[in-house]
Amino acid sequence: MVKIRDLAKVCKSKNAGPFDLTIDVVFEDDATFDRVAATGVLSPALFARLYGVEERDVLFTPYPAGRAFKATLPRLIVAGDIGDTDVYGAQQHAPLLDVDIPV
Amino acid sequence: MREFRMCSVAGILGYGYPEASLNAALERGIDMIGCDGGSTDPGPFYLGSGKPFVSLRALKRDLRLMLKAAIQAKVPMVLGTAGGAGGEPHLQLVAQMVRDIAKEEGLHFNMALIHSEQDKAKIARRVREGRTRPLGRAPALDEDTVNKAERIVGMCGPEPWMRALDEGAQIVIGGRSSDPAPFAATAIRAQMPPAQGWYAGKMLECGAAPAAPKGPDCLYLTVREDGVICEPMGNRACTPLSVANHSLHENASPIRHVEPGGVLDTSECRFEQVSPKATLVTGMRWEPADTYTVKLEAAEKVGHRAITICGTRDPLLIGQLDGFLDIVRDLVRSKSADLDIAPDQYRLTIHTYGRDGVMGAREPVKGTNGAHELGFLVDVVAKDPDTAAAVIALSRTSMLHADFPGRLCREGNMAIPFSPSDLTAGEVYRFSMQHVVLPDDPYEMFPIEHERI
Numbered sequence: 051m052v053k054i055r056d057l058a059k060v061c062k063s064k065n066a067g068p069f070d071l072t073i074d075v076v077f078e079d080d081a082t083f084d085r086v087a088a089t090g091v092l093s094p095a096l097f098a099r100l101y102g103v104e105e106r107d108v109l110f111t112p113y114p115a116g117r118a119f120k121a122t123l124p125r126l127i128v129a130g131d132i133g134d135t136d137v138y139g140a141q142q143h144a145p146l147l148d149v150d151i152p153v
Numbered sequence: 154m155r156e157f158r159m160c161s162v163a164g165i166l167g168y169g170y171p172e173a174s175l176n177a178a179l180e181r182g183i184d185m186i187g188c189d190g191g192s193t194d195p196g197p198f199y200l201g202s203g204k205p206f207v208s209l210r211a212l213k214r215d216l217r218l219m220l221k222a223a224i225q226a227k228v229p230m231v232l233g234t235a236g237g238a239g240g241e242p243h244l245q246l247v248a249q250m251v252r253d254i255a256k257e258e259g260l261h262f263n264m265a266l267i268h269s270e271q272d273k274a275k276i277a278r279r280v281r282e283g284r285t286r287p288l289g290r291a292p293a294l295d296e297d298t299v300n301k302a303e304r305i306v307g308m309c310g311p312e313p314w315m316r317a318l319d320e321g322a323q324i325v326i327g328g329r330s331s332d333p334a335p336f337a338a339t340a341i342r343a344q345m346p347p348a349q350g351w352y353a354g355k356m357l358e359c360g361a362a363p364a365a366p367k368g369p370d371c372l373y374l375t376v377r378e379d380g381v382i383c384e385p386m387g388n389r390a391c392t393p394l395s396v397a398n399h400s401l402h403e404n405a406s407p408i409r410h411v412e413p414g415g416v417l418d419t420s421e422c423r424f425e426q427v428s429p430k431a432t433l434v435t436g437m438r439w440e441p442a443d444t445y446t447v448k449l450e451a452a453e454k455v456g457h458r459a460i461t462i463c464g465t466r467d468p469l470l471i472g473q474l475d476g477f478l479d480i481v482r483d484l485v486r487s488k489s490a491d492l493d494i495a496p497d498q499y500r501l502t503i504h505t506y507g508r509d510g511v512m513g514a515r516e517p518v519k520g521t522n523g524a525h526e527l528g529f530l531v532d533v534v535a536k537d538p539d540t541a542a543a544v545i546a547l548s549r550t551s552m553l554h555a556d557f558p559g560r561l562c563r564e565g566n567m568a569i570p571f572s573p574s575d576l577t578a579g580e581v582y583r584f585s586m587q588h589v590v591l592p593d594d595p596y597e598m599f600p601i602e603h604e605r606i
Binding site: 060064065066067068069070072074076100101102107109111113115116117118120122124126127128129130131132133135136137138141142144145 | 193194195196197198289290291394397398400401402403404405406407408422423424455500502504509510511512513514515517532534581582583584587
């Protein structure tokens, strides 16, 4: 088991427009990307669980050209609305860092 | 092979770029110069208020250098989403800045303005005609939402940009536009295929972001009929990985990019390093849409904000935080009622830094997790500035003086760093539309206005 924080080269979040949050996990090389992909841990179900949304609301895209996995899901609160904590959505990645990958 | 050489000066006009990088691009030779002027990322305030989110000083510096470069190189200059949000006040601010710089520098040229702010009555008519569509999970657009909007902008496609250039403008300043559209327009107008033109636009809209290391710099693109060569200026490089990963940036999908007239498909892109600094991308595809759509953005006024900031170092308070905050909210409610302020006239939000101030309800670590101190940002939004000021004052004194079980710190619960302790934060807006319009054609929502400078 290796945590994403020890395996990934990039783990980040950002708005994809004011209504959606997009989260990217990027790996150093093709081999690592392939090994992680083969475990199936990074999946719509994982993001749905970590972010408290329905699985059908997660747009999950493995992106081999970028050695990356991308998940886009609804923001908790629309950017800048009352109660929002993160207008840019730039600090919503942390729950992923401690996810164990069985590689 | 035919080539079209493009230069984007920066990710957003006003974020800065090195003058040496611009000069290096000019020496290489350019066929156009451009910059994206805005984003929704800084939030709804800027669209609602009509104000820019960069300083006027930074905006003018960035604009002056690129304008002089365009005139010197005798090439078109395009600037989309002028002034940050691309509404009419933003467009006029930048247009006047262009006129001022031209006067100061003795420059003469043809300028076109493309207006993106939308007339509410016309959008309401489209609602009645059934020619709007919701995006994502949004409900159908209704006339009430249209009427309540402080400002509505449409996201302009490349067609009006091409027309403005065809009609003789050298410098084109546009309101809200799809970020890649102004760039794509110049490449498509130069007879490059749409896929390559749109891909180039996707790269150029963020300045040197497709390079490593990331940083505020110019990006130089060579568009060919078979692909696009990306190269940053400055001490950076576009590698296959850095370019591929730019497709992740602020997009829902890295492989399907929805634009006004179709979809840019990057799923089959191939990336090849062609020099130490440059990467060639091929295999992009453009799928024209059956129906042309224009995305709307709107901001609705919510009220006025006042805030206060404070922190506690008291373990007895931290140990019963939720109960304490309930006591505070109850106190604010009853004291507000004494001032004839009903609970529905204000919204009180208490952000707790050190617990869930960053992720809110999505924070997986529950409780205060042994924190020895916590910070609070107390936020009040009310219908007018006076009400916001009154409620934030009550909130501050309640945070400071509310009694709680077992309290030892009887002179005050909070450390307050400032005097005055309450800050007014002005008008508050919210994004109120997530919809597209089906226009008669790509031009009707974006009038073009020419002037000789």
